[in-house]
Amino acid sequence: MIPVDSLERNCIYTTDKCLDLPACQKMNEQFQTIEVISCYEMTDDEIVVILKQTDLNLYKALRDLLDMAKVIADEEGDKK
Helix, strand or coil, X not given: CEXXXXXXXXXXXXXXXXXXXXXXXXXXXXCCXXXXXXXXXXXXXXXXXXXXXXXXXXXXXXXXXXHHHHHHHHHHHHHC
């Protein structure tokens, strides 16, 4: 995975033993937080690894949401 420059770049993150990371840093007014966007050039193999991890993380997040919904439903049932 290699960081690439973009027209929106307004900063460059640097650290020892790493490639410079051109990025766009901006304030998200809605959430009052700083967002950082960067672009990368990736091989097909790297993309496959990311997609597999994303699917797993999405599955875990959905499972957690369903578990929370069950707890809320149980608590509401107890109130009746």
